[in-house]
Amino acid sequence: MNIKTSFFLAYTSIKRGSKGTLVMTILIMTLAYVNLVFISSIFGGIVEAINRESINNQYSNIVIEPGINKTYIDNKEAIQLIDTIPGIIGSSAHYVDKALISYDEYNDGNNIKNGKWVVKSIDIKDERKVTEIHDSIIEGSYLESTDRDQIMIGKEIAGGHGGGLEHLSLGGILVGDKIDVQFSNNIKRTYTVKGIFSVKNTQVDQMAFITKKEMESILKVHNLASEILVKIDNIGEEDIYINEIKNLGLQNEDIKRWDELMGFTSSASSSFTMISVILGVIGTIVAGVTIFIIIFVSVVNKRKQIGILKAIGMKENTIIFSFVIQALFYGIVGIILGASVILFILRPLFIANPLDFPVGWVSLKVTFNIIRISNISLLLASLVGGFFPAYRGARESILKSIWE
């Protein structure tokens, strides 16, 4: 094979061939690349939004739960030491109870709406370090440490705020309304709704929060916890901190990473990833077929020239390689232009205007890995799509190529 001649033929063919065909081919390859990266990135963005919501509003990074056959985490000393571990931003202990919440809109005993929801207690100062619910108040205000007869509820409990479970809600509670809460130990209290919050996580929007002191008075406990959420500096290093937390004396507690607890959302993330991979493979095949057709047409049009090149002594490999270089050129230019469109137009556009999905604010998550896989996919598609028609054309006999 004479590589220099292959490059020379490819260069002259691109330089002096039809400009219209060249522009169209590069446009198609650019769109094929944008398609590959965009689909993976938008699904990546959805998965990231789901994960972000779970971390920011539901689980934080690490969740500590009581060991088997225990109701509470009772190692008070260890609980207080969690925050001293370097790299841990904060921790927040919750009491968790399932309670019957009722609302009598007209205070006449008729038309009472109720439902069972999770009620959690929070230490106001600590909670601000591990969740962002304080930034998600859509009506009223966040709880304060001294609040005893006030409650904060999610929009799915309140109703009237466009939640997905409106039919199960209390039908449109407003801040200032009074609701009755019957806890699992049958203690019943009346609370004034202080705030209504909305995060992009239906499970959290179905929760209610009261202060820690209030819950301790109901459950008749002190400085224990049903669960502790722990926030760390760097996502991905949870296992390191889990070990450190265990070493504080919480060996028997059930300590999990946020992603181990995701359940439904985790399977949704997996499904999105799977769809993204399938669409990516289809996109790559389409790009490969497109290149195949372009090179095939080029080979058919140059059939006679291929015969002439062979007649003057050019080896088949040199001819095949010249077409493969052309295909790779289309692919590489497509990658460069496509990456420019993604990185300098679409990504900034989506960051400035994220899409409002039910699972969160979704932007394009363009990762190095997506770019790398898309680059390899399009180059492979170009290589394969360019090689086969060129191989077929170059293998034809000289006489057939020139005279038939």
Place this chain on the structure above:
Amino acid sequence: MIIEVKNLKKTYEGRVPTHALKDINFGIKKGEFVALMGRSGSGKSTLLHQIGLLDTPTSGEIIMKDTNLVLLSESKKAEFRLKELGYVFQSYALLPELTALESVYLPLMLLNIDKKEYIRKATEMLEKVGLGERIDHLPKEMSGGEQQRVAIARALVNNPSILFADEPTANLDTESSEVILNLFKKLNKENGQTIIMVTHEPDDKKWVDRVIWLKDGVIEK
């Protein structure tokens, strides 16, 4: 002899096999200008394709430089064509995207000759065929006769042992044909270039040293 053909046969298989060449034997001396003539279907082009290594005969030998070329692999045949043979086709056979100069230096590139050297040689060759002023022109910017002269320059730039020409003037007007055949004659006389040319024009006899007449796949005379 520069080339010797022994018992050459070419049969196209099919429901009814066609015996295009039947036991052809002849030799050509170095520096000869030979015409292969005959009626349409006589086998003259088929014979040129076999001895020019563009096709593979059914049986027989083509001896050149003490080698039976029929037995070479496709890759070796390509190498042999590049180094030892030159071709001029009826339909110019130039690549539309290459200028005259590029078309001519292409075979030299394949031989990995230095760039300065192949440009010099190709320019010289184009000057020799009278196209010194047209080296940067693309085929679409040249007449049929000029394109054919570029094809001749390309065929000769490697100093081939034999130049094969398959009806090189068939697509040209009388004036351009005269220029081409004059050029062949000049190359033959001045450089001792061996030329084997297929032609159907009886008048072309006057340009050549010898005519091999074919009829129904055999040498008639």
